Amino acid sequence: MTRYFTKDHEWISVDGDVATVGITDFAQNALGDITFVEVPEAGKAVSKGDTAAVVDSVKAASDVYAPVSGEVIEGNAALEEAPELVNTSPESEGWLWRMSVSDAGELADLMDEAAYAAYIAEL
Amino acid sequence: MNAPNASGWRPEMGEAGAILPATVSGDHGLNLEEKLIFELAAPGTYGVDFDDADVAPAPALGKFLRKAAPALPGLTEPEVVRHYTRLSRQNYAIDLGPFPLGSCTMKHNPRLNEKVARMAGFADVHPLQPTQTVQGALKVITQLADWLMALTGMPAVAMTPKAGAHGELCGLLCIRAALTARGEERPVVLVPESAHGTNPATAAFAGFRVENIPATEDGRVDVAALTARLGPDIAGVMITNPNTCGLFERDLKVISDAVHGVGGYVYCDGANFNAIVGKVRPGDLGIDAMHINLHKTFSTPHGGGGPGSGPVVLSEALAPFAPLPFATLDADGVAHLVEEGDAHDHGHPNSFGRMTAFHGQMGMFTRALTYILSHGADGLRQVSEDAVLNANYILRELEDVLDAPFAAYGPCMHEALFSDNGMAEGFSTLDLAKGLIDEGFHPMTVYFPLVVHGAMLVEPTETESKAGTDRLIASMRSLAERGRAGDVTLKSAPHYTPRRRVDETLAARKPKLVWKD
Numbered sequence: 001m002t003r004y005f006t007k008d009h010e011w012i013s014v015d016g017d018v019a020t021v022g023i024t025d026f027a028q029n030a031l032g033d034i035t036f037v038e039v040p041e042a043g044k045a046v047s048k049g050d051t052a053a054v055v056d057s058v059k060a061a062s063d064v065y066a067p068v069s070g071e072v073i074e075g076n077a078a079l080e081e082a083p084e085l086v087n088t089s090p091e092s093e094g095w096l097w098r099m100s101v102s103d104a105g106e107l108a109d110l111m112d113e114a115a116y117a118a119y120i121a122e123l
Numbered sequence: 124m125n126a127p128n129a130s131g132w133r134p135e136m137g138e139a140g141a142i143l144p145a146t147v148s149g150d151h152g153l154n155l156e157e158k159l160i161f162e163l164a165a166p167g168t169y170g171v172d173f174d175d176a177d178v179a180p181a182p183a184l185g186k187f188l189r190k191a192a193p194a195l196p197g198l199t200e201p202e203v204v205r206h207y208t209r210l211s212r213q214n215y216a217i218d219l220g221p222f223p224l225g226s227c228t229m230k231h232n233p234r235l236n237e238k239v240a241r242m243a244g245f246a247d248v249h250p251l252q253p254t255q256t257v258q259g260a261l262k263v264i265t266q267l268a269d270w271l272m273a274l275t276g277m278p279a280v281a282m283t284p285k286a287g288a289h290g291e292l293c294g295l296l297c298i299r300a301a302l303t304a305r306g307e308e309r310p311v312v313l314v315p316e317s318a319h320g321t322n323p324a325t326a327a328f329a330g331f332r333v334e335n336i337p338a339t340e341d342g343r344v345d346v347a348a349l350t351a352r353l354g355p356d357i358a359g360v361m362i363t364n365p366n367t368c369g370l371f372e373r374d375l376k377v378i379s380d381a382v383h384g385v386g387g388y389v390y391c392d393g394a395n396f397n398a399i400v401g402k403v404r405p406g407d408l409g410i411d412a413m414h415i416n417l418h419k420t421f422s423t424p425h426g427g428g429g430p431g432s433g434p435v436v437l438s439e440a441l442a443p444f445a446p447l448p449f450a451t452l453d454a455d456g457v458a459h460l461v462e463e464g465d466a467h468d469h470g471h472p473n474s475f476g477r478m479t480a481f482h483g484q485m486g487m488f489t490r491a492l493t494y495i496l497s498h499g500a501d502g503l504r505q506v507s508e509d510a511v512l513n514a515n516y517i518l519r520e521l522e523d524v525l526d527a528p529f530a531a532y533g534p535c536m537h538e539a540l541f542s543d544n545g546m547a548e549g550f551s552t553l554d555l556a557k558g559l560i561d562e563g564f565h566p567m568t569v570y571f572p573l574v575v576h577g578a579m580l581v582e583p584t585e586t587e588s589k590a591g592t593d594r595l596i597a598s599m600r601s602l603a604e605r606g607r608a609g610d611v612t613l614k615s616a617p618h619y620t621p622r623r624r625v626d627e628t629l630a631a632r633k634p635k636l637v638w639k640d
Contacts, residue, residue: 035631058627059570083632 004067004107005116011091012067012110014101022095023055023064023086026120031057034086039075039097046072046099048106053096055086064096068106073098154621157209161638164196170203213621215565217426221587221595225538225568225580226319226367228397228419229426235497236422236490245489250481254460260485261458264450267492271415271434274503275393276406279442281435282449283483287394290414290433291325291361293446293478297412297437298359298388299329300444300475309358309387315344316574317366319392331358338574341532342368342540350381359388359411365395367572368529369514369538369580379409388412388441396420397584398511398537401504411438417484421491432487443473448482509585510537513592517581520596524603528575537584543577547609552577555602557624560617562598 001015009027013020028034036056046052046066053064053075075097079085086094101107111119149156180188198206215222222229240246248257268280281297284290295312302309312326315336323333336349344362360382364372372378379389391405391413397420405413417432418425425431437445448462451469460482461469498506511534518539522530526544529535543552556566556579568580581599583592605613615624 033628033631035628056631058631060573 003113004110005113005119006065006067006110007119008065009120010064010067012107014104014107017101017104018073018098019068019070019101020095020098021052021064021067023090024116024120025090028087028090028094031055031062032059033057034083037076037079037083037086037096039077039079040072042072042074044072046070055096056083066099067110068099068101068103070100070102073100153212155209155212156621157206157213159638160198160203160206161196163202163206164198166197168197168199168202170198170200220564221583221591222426222565223567223581223583223595224426224565225369225540225582226394226571227426227568228395228416228537228582228584229565230397230419230422230584231586232422232424232490233494233497236493239493240486240489245485248485250485254458258458260489261450261460261482262452263488263492264482264485265452265458267488267495268434268450270492270495271436274400274404275410275413275415275436276404277410277413277436278406278439279437279445281437281445282488283446283477283479283481284414284433284435285479285484286418286431287319287392287414287416287433288321288325289431289478290416290435291321291390291392292329293433293435294390294412294414294437294441295325295329295331295359295361296446296475296478297435297441297444298390299331300473301388301441302358304444304473305386307386309356311356312358313349313352313360315349315360315362315366317342317344317368317370317372317572318361318363319367319394320571322361322363322390322392326361336360338368342366342370342529342574343372344374344378346374346377349378353381353385353387355385357382357385357387359390361390361392363392363395364405364408365398365536367580368574369395369535369540369582370529370532371399371536375408375410383409393436394419395537398507400507401500402507405436406438410436411441412436417487417491422494423487423490430484430487432484432491434483443471444475445471446476446478447471447474448477450482506585507537510583511535513583513585513587514539514581516589516592517583517596517599521599521603524600524607525579538580538582540572540575541579541581542575543579543606546577546606550606550609550613552579554613554616555579555599555606557616558602558605558613559598561619562602564595564598 001013003011003013005011005024009024011022011024034055034057038054040052047069048066050066051063052066055062055064076095217229217231244259248260254261264282268282271280272278281293284293310332311334312331313334313336314323314326316338326333334352337345339345362372362375364375366372382389388411389409391410393413393415396415400420412435414433414435417423417434423429423432447466448460450458450460453459461471466472466474495503514537515534518527518530518535525541527541529540552569556569559566570578571580572578617623
């Protein structure tokens with residue numbers, strides 16, 4: 001499984017042609033306490049850069065963009081009752097949705113862990 | 124009892140460590156502990172005595188006849204009056220003190236406005252009255268419309284929209300109608316990061332797809348990024364000017380020319396018009412549509428004090444599509460309300476439709492026109508100058524203790540923007556805002572705009588005196604110093620309110636919207 005990162009602070013873990021997407025620890029820390037998460041429904045087709053989920057915090061409502069194109073397999077149903085999982089475990093239990101990857105070539109535009117760490121160090 | 128009032132700090136708990144005598148009532152002098160109205164109610168108590176019914180209920184009620192008593196609290200009239208009066212004393216209002224809520228222009232509402240709005244000819248009229256009986260009221264609308272067109276340098280105005288976002292919708296529906304009349308479908312509206320938060324919502328509601336344009340380092344629209352995105356799919360742009368960073372968009376004319384060059388339209392969010400009235404005419408900047416918040420710039424009450432009103436000025440290109448109805452003066456000086464039936468005869472056959480049942484917020488029109496006439500053109504210009512002067516005074520007085528991200532790029536407009544950079548570890552904007560409550564002020568706007576970390580947007584308006592502004596500055600300076608020093612007592616502010624710091628996260632995650640389950 002390989003994990004990639006976007007400049008908008010999403011992470012995407014790819015296993016074959018299936019990927020899991022969430023927001024990074026840096027993102028949840030910047031947003032503050034998360035109060036509500038709207039995840040996409042299964043079957044929804046998303047293009048790279050589309051708004052796929054919305055994360056509400058006490059400070060703001062933020063769009064989460066699809067890092068690559070594909071079709072949503074499932075949203076994380078646990079977040080409906082426990083949106084705080086995105087705060088406590090952003091890069092594991094607080095995942096937002098799973099999706100198919102229609103064009104693995106799009107992953108080449110994303111950052112690996114080291115590149116993302118260097119990116120946020122400059123922010 | 125599972126009620127919201129059952130949790131949280133109560134006055135009788137006192138300060139941690141402080142020795143305060145408890146009171147039997149729960150009140151501390153004028154710091155009132157008020158229960159919910161349902162908790163005050165007693166069964167069998169009524170405000171009015173009724174005789175026992177000696178006739179059967181009307182049979183016509185049929186299945187609508189109640190089978191049980193309605194779940195209304197039982198109280199006497201004085202109990203009801205005292206309950207709401209006691210609650211009103213816990214409120215904060217512009218009539219109690221400064222309300223530096225950035226982006227909201229909470230300025231004083233002159234009492235002359237209220238006197239005029241209560242005159243019988245304006246207050247005791249009905250929208251369905253024959254127009255010959257309300258000539259004066261209709262002429263208020265046309266006269267105000269003339270002023271708004273003159274102040275903005277625009278040839279037309281739609282007076283019916285009832286608030287800022289309603290005005291935005293009006294403008295975008297005009298743009299949509301204009302595109303349809305040209306036989307074009309353009310799906311995208313560009314919205315810069317420095318625009319008001321309602322702008323993308325309005326564009327999406329009007330059926331457009333929203334794309335963001337980034338801001339530059341000095342807090343303005345990235346003109347290169349915007350022009351690079353222009354093309355035949357762009358319906359238009361929505362730009363807030365002055366923007367939400369409290370800065371004037373200096374390149375607006377360049378942007379307008381570029382957008383017009385590809386056949387798009389320019390919507391300007393005019394919520395911050397207060398800063399530029401009498402100084403800049405948006406029509407000269409190439410704007411096609413702009414709403415004016417009468418409840419901000421022209422001092423009509425808002426924020427719980429009254430309804431909004433958001434007339435939209437329109438360019439020649441969009442004027443033919445303006446909504447109905449509208450007031451107009453016939454050649455013989457008689458005021459007339461143009462509706463669907465006679466729109467064609469009045470040269471307005473292409474309106475996109477109606478947004479309201481009637482002609483708009485009459486009470487706000489009367490107040491706004493009173494404000495305009497009592498100030499005159501020179502007075503309105505001074506309003507803008509004083510609003511900008513007050514904001515810059517705050518910016519410069521506090522920039523040594525509060526990080527002001529755009530201060531180095533020159534003066535601000537009507538609001539000063541600070542960030543929470545430089546606070547001690549663990550201290551943030553929220554702590555300063557809560558501390559300001561203890562100081563007796565309504566907090567500034569916090570965490571907006573999003574382009575600044577921990578934003579604090581302070582809009583003093585022109586109606587605060589220098590002495591009043593100095594008091595606000597002294598309080599903010601003290602709070603900023605406590606935040607920088609990591610004063611733990613600031614973390615638990617407010618200390619002097621009926622409720623202490625409430626758990627906003629829990630309230631948002633698990634709101635209790637009824638008094639009992």
